[in-house]
Amino acid sequence: MGFQWSLNPYMGCVHRCTFCYVRAFERRAERPSDDRYGRSIRVKTNIAEILRTELARRSWQREQIAIGAATDPYQPVEGRYRLTRACVEVLGHAANPFSIITRGPMIVRDVDVLVEAAQRADVSVTFSIPTLDPEIWRKTEPGTAPPRQRLRALRELVDAGIRVGVGMAPILPGLSDRPDLLEDVIRAAREAGATGVWANLLYLKPGTREHYLAALERDWPELLPEYERLYASTAYLPAAETQPVREQVRQLAREHGIRDRRRVKLHPPPEAEQLALAL
Template structure:
């Protein structure tokens, strides 16, 4: 793995985009839809995406500047929605503490989506931020099958380690849910597999679970189907049938899987259990001036 300097300064145009601190995941995730972004830098969406990481080393500085701008409206900032801000390179560059402090100083609401248990390093900062604004987190856990995890998401923390981290975050008073993604057709979508995943998600204390079926955008599509042809060639025709018209599986299939997950979540009580939550401090009421 290498970290590639861009050789030029690039501005942070919009901190609501969720592009994170890194342009690459830094882990071999065959289905990652962010793969296409590497082509914007004249790198390929396959091996380069897995091995070359582009780092915005001044991300915290730019975030603080943007948050202080009169044009900024204090909108919710979603981090990790394109690439993972707690991938392994964060352990070296330590960009997130500065970003979290900037958001806390601005009392700006935010959320973080990650597969990285490194987020626990910054748990005290998250708790501090939650005292002044709305803060939440979520982990991406599409399945708990160990063999499938090793094949599809090598280099990522074990799904159970992610769920243990979810428990620690919720126990700290911060809402933490699970994005059950990706659900892989014919690989992780059987009733037994879905129930196993939801059961462990419920045990983690997750505040909610959101199922998302695999989608294959350009870049990720070619890489994932290449992996599928090597590891599960018999499934290639079925995937081409499901994804023959675009990046998404048919709505009927998505709805069937989502209905199963929602029903399992209801059975296991996800979202029903009361949990202690940090509440942002309310400003003191204005003092009543006395008349002389």
Template sequence: MRWDHLADTPGTPAAPAAPAEIALFGRDAVTTRTFDTPEFRGITFHEVRAKSIVNRVPGASRMPFEWTVNPYRGCTHACVYCFARKTHSYLDLDTGIGFDSQIVVKVNAPELLRAHLASPRWQGAHIAMGTNVDCYQRAEGRYRLMPGILEALRDRANPFSILTKGTLILRDLELLRQAAEVTEVGVSVSVGFTDQELWRTVEPGTPAPERRLDVVRTLAAHGIGCGVLMAPVIPFLGDRPEQLRATVRAVAEAGATSVTPLVLHLRPGAREWFLGWLGRHHPGLVPRYERMYAGGAYAPTWYQRRITRQVHELAAEFGIGPADRGTGRRGHRPERRPAPVPEHHARVPEPEQLTLL
């Protein structure tokens, strides 16, 4: 079995498959493309036809949602702390640079979702998106999978939520408005900090924090309530009181319905990549991180509680809710529900099935 390496130009010979790829997909299962354009230079897309698209979250995860849809694997946001890096190893792909530049695209995601929602076995449960990798990363600008996904959810009046760092969500504003007329729609934007220097070094492929807060403003102006997941709060780099205050103030000024803090966690895959980055950029902090995260992937409970308390106090000061979000349903009083959060509190899920039918 192998990935197929097919060029974007008809008639160009396919490159030979690498040994790791042979173990994963059939010859006709994957089309691999590269594009020599500024926005995608250095990025390789592996186009696959998935067998399923709606994934069940393990019950032990304690997530406020049970079902997710992830049209992409890997993410060009290239966040050095991304908890989802480990999932690339399921495909025998590199969890470092490979995670940032080898993007798996489930090209049949919209049609799969429409068929799934039409099944008599489906009971219309809430579907969360953007909880593994960002569904509005740069690849979405080319592949345009989300409009079909949103249309399927709208047509079935199926409730859903989206978590994103991408400004591309505004392209689909009208679809979000239409969906919000018939079902519960929740949107959260991830903004862990507003520090420009920190943003450029740890989130090099993302829109700037102020651009993400513009998304919050625009959605609010069109009647779609939007919360902010303040994630991650990075110990010793983004947790000073003045940094937390500046971020919560900016979130409040953008009109967010809520702000929910989340402290950096370092799951296997992300841990090695982040600590390598830390050693290059802030070597003096490495011993402090090794002590703080000696117990595993999470910062000590006392530290997480301290950050949560500080952010909640600031949220109250600036007049926004600390831990809930409105559904953004137009014409209705917003129902207070937990903000969508990443699946990093869940145990690592099994690899998704990406082979052909």
């Protein structure tokens, strides 16, 4: 895949996941990354108009756009402002390929515009579902919809013909990396009709690190020494720690037969693909 642009209608997120990597951005921007994070959201009310203008530029090459790579585009505030929906409509009209990543089942509200867009350009959705374990979910993803609710939303979108996968991210060492918990997610993703699955392990940049480790000390103090060892000198785990987990996920996905099983597969007409290639 070529270069991807990132589109985020909201800056900040009310969900306040303990591992949220946006805390690191906020810290770099000298905004609160501690408990105050998520108490106020910045809303880009004119984002759809700006997007429309940008897509109309002669120099625009219909590059792939990723919605929600920084903050959740279907967090509760979207119910009021409908900016993500407006962006999906603009992208659909322009036949511009895009992907969405979210934890928010509210996305099913927009199935109509997603279907229209997917008939004109390549569209994909990823639901972030790192675990189904109720305790880990409640303590590390406060305020988010229960994972099984996300899976029901996934099913609805897949049934409408949209390509929807599961992103198991972040998997938390010593918590959600247990083989039985990984398998629970893969099995449920398969039952819901996920077209693919991928996994990423936790990384801890300054801003996220302090907050996550403080929450860990409160909720699972016995794990703190191991985290201090694992993340002693780096934000990212070494390959020796990440590869076995990723391989387990790949293996489980193969065993459970995760693949694109959509009965209806929406895709752009061949002319649109040719046009995109020719531009």
